[in-house]
Amino acid sequence: MAGATLIHSVNALTWAEYLRTIGYEGLKPANELWLDRSTMAIDAAVAGMGVVLESELLTAREVHDGKLIPLYEGEALQVETTSYFLVKPPGYRHGTQIAAFEKWLRNGIADERKVWFQ
Secondary structure, three states: OOOOEEEEOOOOOOHHHHHHHOOOOOOOOOEEEEOOOHHHHHHHHHOOOOEEOOOHHHHHHHHHOOOOOOOOOOOOOOOOOOOOOOOOOOOOOOOOHHHHHHHHHHHHHHHHHHHHOO
16 A cells, blocks of 8 residues: 555545554555545545545445455454444333334335445
8 A cells, every 4th residue: 555545535534543543554655635525535546546445335336336446355454433323212112103213214224235235
């Protein structure tokens, strides 16, 4: 990666943080490209302009289509930056509208993931 162009976008995880987390803090890229949108950064990587650090969800279609190739396989070098939580009130019961909403939300997320990887 020292000879690569690192493509930056405005997101929760920066290249500096990622490289520090995986133990490559001193890595100096050949070039850097700064873009303000994830979609622009992904498009730049697809065009062969460098290496992008983006969400698996945002890049799923490009990876599936072979337009992007993950730099590393496996979970060893993955870094989780965002989590979502559904907060339920105390005493919540499974037969309530909250349970129906939770089921709908979980099914929707599962369906979206299936669409991205078809």
